[in-house]
Structures are given as C-alpha cells and as structure tokens.
Amino acid sequence: MSAIPATRTRAERRTTPGVRIGRRRKGREERRSSLLTLLLWVCGLYFAFPLVWLVVASTKDNADLFTSFGLWFGKRFSLFDNLATVFSTQNGIYLHWALNTVLYAGVSAVGASLLATMAGYAFAKYDFPGGRALFSVTLGAIMIPLTALAIPTYLLFSSAGLTNTPSAIILPSLVSPFGVFLMRVYAADAIPDSLIEAARMDGAGEWRIFWQVGLRLLGPGVVTVFLFALVATWSNYFLPLIMLNSSGLYPLTVGLAQQQAASAAGGGAQALFSTVITGSVVSVVPLILCFLYLQRYWQTGLATGSTKG
C-alpha cells in the first residue's frame, strides 16, 4: 500500500522539468540540511512501519500474535510453518490466487501502459478536432474514484454476461486516465517536434514514427505508467470483490480477505490469522522485486533522455 505514494512522488519529480535525481549528488554533499534529513527519516519510518510490523508478525503463530509486542519477535519463530500453511490451506488455493493476480495485474499493466502511451502521444503530438475536449474529459476522469464506478461497471458487465470471468477484472483496468495524462505531459517534453518532422521527411509513416522513434524516447514514462497500473490492479480489492464469485478466480486481495473473514465467522470459524498475515507478506514480495528491477530502467531512461534531449 505504501508503494503508491512512493511512486507518486517519484513520478511527480520525474515529470517536473529540471529536477534530476541521483545524478548530481556529489556536488551537493556539503550542503546537507540536518532538518531535511530528519524529516526524510521520519517519513521513511512512517512508510516502513507497517511493513516492518507485517514482516515481524509473519514470524509468529496465532498465540504469539495476540500476546507478544507487535514490533518484536514472539516466543517461537514460526515463519516456515506459516509459509507451509499459506501454501497448503484449502488445498493450496493461495498459489492459485497468486497466479490469478499475476495474470490480471500483468495483462492489465501491459495493456494499460500501451493504451496510455498511444493516447498520450496522440494528444501531445497531433492536432485533431475535439482533441482538447477529449483531453479535458480524460482529466475529469482522473477525479472520479474507481470505487464509485464499480457498481455501474458491474451492471454493465452483467448485461454483457462477463461477470465472474477474468475479463471483468482486466477490461476495466486497461483504462488509466492518469496514465494518459502522464504520457501526454511526458511525450510533449521528451519527443521534439523537429524529430517527428525529420522522420516524416525521411518517409516514415505515422505508425512507424510512433513505434520506432516515439516509443523509444518514451521508455521511462512507459515504465512509470506500467508500474502504476501494475500496483493498482495488484492491490485492487473492490472491483474483484463485486465482479467475482468463484474462489478459483479470486486475486490475492479478495482471497486473503475471505480467509480473514473466515477467522471471524463465528460458527465454524478457522483461526487463520497467521496464515493471512504471512500470505500478505508473500503477496507484496513480487511487487517489491518488480520495483527494484524496473528502477534500473527508470534511471537509464533518464540518462539517455538527458544526453539525447
């Protein structure tokens, strides 16, 4: 969850012209401000706090969870037992949910970044009738929380007979108004009009210019949108909650919430607390790995952008 605000700050920095992070650090070292450092540390702790709690809690069994101090380890170290339970409860349905999540988030992120890039490029580089109006509509769409659209979307999908299918999750996630906005701003700066002109002179078609010239310069922006869409779909709870009925189609968010609810079901309850917590830890690991990996592209993208631009 804390990943979203973190990316947002990064993306904002990225899109603010003139700020280049990570490159000029050496020259500024003497001008370090202790107040700022302290503030950053506080922010860092704030974001790390829930994660630390989660990781520590994942090493506890049910008894320790409710009797020991939250930020330190309990009497027994049960991480491996918990992991075993996570993958064996309800015949290992966790793995199934994980694969569903990868499928939904992966397809949605690739699709959403592609669509947003194309749309953003078009808005930035072409003048066409209604372009401004359409872009305003896109901007307006950013203001509408996805949750508010969930019920109309459900009714729409229901009449199309698409509820309780993977496309009920993937199709709505393919549209990312914020991604379009981001790509428009990015494309306006990153691709010089003269370059497009030059490509046209050389006889390249518009389609080819986009794929071979535009897309390469847009790399870092595409990665940003990709990560946004990935996190958004990965952690989406409400949409799959209302769209899906079969446990076999659930992503991790809904599945884990269901196991959590089973712990408090009253009659016939199963105490799955440690399982849910450990399951949550496992569910964020792929996202963290993805961030660490794609960060490189971000930085190299920045670097190439700065020399070529």
Added chain:
Amino acid sequence: MLAGAMVLTGCGAGASPSSSPSASAVSQADIDKAMQTPTTLTFWSWTPKMQDEVDLFEKKYPAIKVNLQNVGQGAPHYAKIRTALKAGQGAPDVVQMEYQETSSFALTDSLLDLAPYGAGDLKGDYVPWVWNQVDQGGKVYGIPQDSGPMGNLYRTDLFAKSGITNAPATWDEYAKDAQAVKSSTGAYMSNLAPNDPGQLMGLFWQAGLKPFGYDGNKTVTVNVASPQAKNVAAYWQKLIQGGLVSVDPDFTDQWYQGLANGKYAGWLTAAWGPVFLQGTAASTAGKWNAAQLPQQNAGEQKAGNWGGSADAVLKTTKNPIAAYELAKFINNDATSTNQLATKQFLFPTDTTVLKDPSFVDQKSDFYGGQQVNKLFAGISNNVDTTFQWLPYMDYAYSSFNDTVGKAIADKSDISASLDAWQKELKDYGTQQGFTVQ
C-alpha cells in the same frame, strides 16, 4: 458498504410480498425425476469446508452437480446476493443466510417458500425456537444450519484468584464478582462490543424482551426502548462506567489480544464461541470454563441467541426441487449434520445431533475437560421461542452502531441512546411504507 447502500435503496417500499406460493405440493415422483435429471446448482456459503457436505450430497445424487462458492461473510455476502438479484442474473440457487436477514429477503420476494416442497414436515427435527426463526406463518424460508445459544465463558484461574468458586448464577452476582475480579486481578469481567449488535440483542433476548416484531406483511413493531430494555442498558452502563466491563470492538486485533492475554476474565458469547476461542487464545488452554448466562432471578434457566444461519433457496432458481433437496440434505442428513457439528464445529439445530453422544459427550481440554457441547445443548432448549426480527435488519444494525454502539463506546448514557435508536427505526419503517407500532 457502498454496494449495500445502493441496492438497499433499490429494494425499498415498492416491493410487496407475493401471497401465492409458487408451486403446489410436490409429489415424490416429481422429486425423483428432478433428482435424476442432470442439473448444476450454485450454493453460496461461507462455512469453511462446506465442500465435505456437498460431496456427500453429490455422492447421493450423482446427477446433480453443486458449484460451491464463498462470496464473503456477513454484509458483503448479502450485498452480493442483492446485487445479483438486481442484475437479474448470476444469483445462486441456494444461499446461507443468518436468521435476522431472512425476513428482509422474504420482503423483496426473493426467497422461495419451501413448505410446498416438503419443508413443513421437517419442523419436528429442529429445536422449536430455531424453527420459528425460519417459519413465518407456515411459510418456510430456509432450513436451519447452525445456531448460537448464549452462555458465559470465563477464566477459572482469574476467578480463583478473586476468591470466586462458581460461575455467577444471577446478574447481581455477576456485578459483584466483577468488582472482585477487578480489584484482585485488574481484569475486566467481560467486554461489551459496541460494534456488534448481535451480542446485546442476545442479552435482550435472554431478558425476555421483544424489541422487534413483523407480521410478515406490512406491520412492524419497534420496541427497543422499553423499560425492560432500559433496565438491561442501565445494568451494563453501570458496569462499564465503573470500569468493570470494557468496550473494545470485537473481532479486532485489540480484542483478540484481550482474550489471549487475560484482559477479559470472561466472554458472554454464543455456542460457536468455545471452539472459536480455542483457535484465537490457544495459549490460555485449560484455564476456561463454560456456564449458562447469569439469570435475573436465582434458579431460572433463560437463554438468548447470538448468530446462526439457515440455508435458503432463492426464488430465481430454475431448479427449485433440487435446490430444496440440497438445503435439506446439508441440514437434515444424519451424516452431514453430524459432520457439521463435530468436524466443522457449527453448533447444531437438529435435535438428533443435539442428543448424539459423539457430539454432546465430547470433552474439551481447553475447558479443563468440561463437556461444553452438552452444556450448550441444554441451553439451546431454554432459548425464548418467540423472538422476531425486523424486515430491515441491515439498517437496524447500522443505525445501532451510530446510536447505541456509540453510547457504549463513549461510556455514556445507553438508555438515552436506545430512545434515539427507537426513533430512527420507527422513522425508517414509516419511510419504507410499513405501519409501525
């Protein structure tokens, strides 16, 4: 929450319950034919491992395939049912449904009356008060699955430290013991959850109150602020304000911790509580004991209920006979009901299981070898049989949280909050087109 709110407005005053049963009495030949026709049923239930009972059913009726789905528990479950009904497709055939929800779904004409399918004959198989929860004037809206007659779970070690040898027999004794427990151990006697109306309603039920009533048609009775109700409220208010009973929301982290670390010396809970506690407070094994609820007067044996559910059939089903047979099989077949009680620890509603030695004679080490099931099986017979619900319990419970729940949490005037709740319930009933008494 959103889904619930949106669909609630959708199923308001306009719908009136249809009076004609959808089918006349079904013959054995019809049943045999239906059960041999290849059919797929969808069953929404949040009961863990319900697949085991579904497997039994599919083994008995190989032509019927059951698609068991867990779409959530409590509010999300009902919201999904309503959304699916509203969307006109995707609704299941059989649904698990808590007793207090039945009349609101019956009101929108969403539930199939099971009496023409033979459900009326099952009446004798269930504890009378439970049967009354699903039977509305001869119309049967579900087959009872589990129940939650209330008792008192308490920490024998903390009681012993406070010089208490027996579970309090009366509410006066309970208050006195609470003082002793507080001064000797620092623990709260128990916790009254501000977020869980079911607990206080169970206590109302035990006190013989009739806070709600519904004639099955257009008349509802709201009586949550009666003098007797205010007596109950005043009793708890005193304990809460005296620091003897805590007011943590239940089924939360803080509350689980309280159960495990001795913050609470007891829990007034339902028959599903004992097994639940074993899972959450495993480290306190052997320190607990169970007893019936304290009584108004010594020697009485009155009980209330908290929770429990039935399996109902939605009217939209295309296979009503098979759907009914599934709901019946799960909760009436001897193997299935025994399994639900002894393997999944649902507290039974079926009188056969409630007498079955394999269930009642079980000794629980967590409770120092006590035969907890036997105790609760006895309590189940003492539950008042005439307790009713409103046909808008979703609203009633959310309104409870804003009024009474808030007063409990703030340790303020609970009696006054009952008046506020009464007013909200009456206003809402009138708005929805009911005659409110």
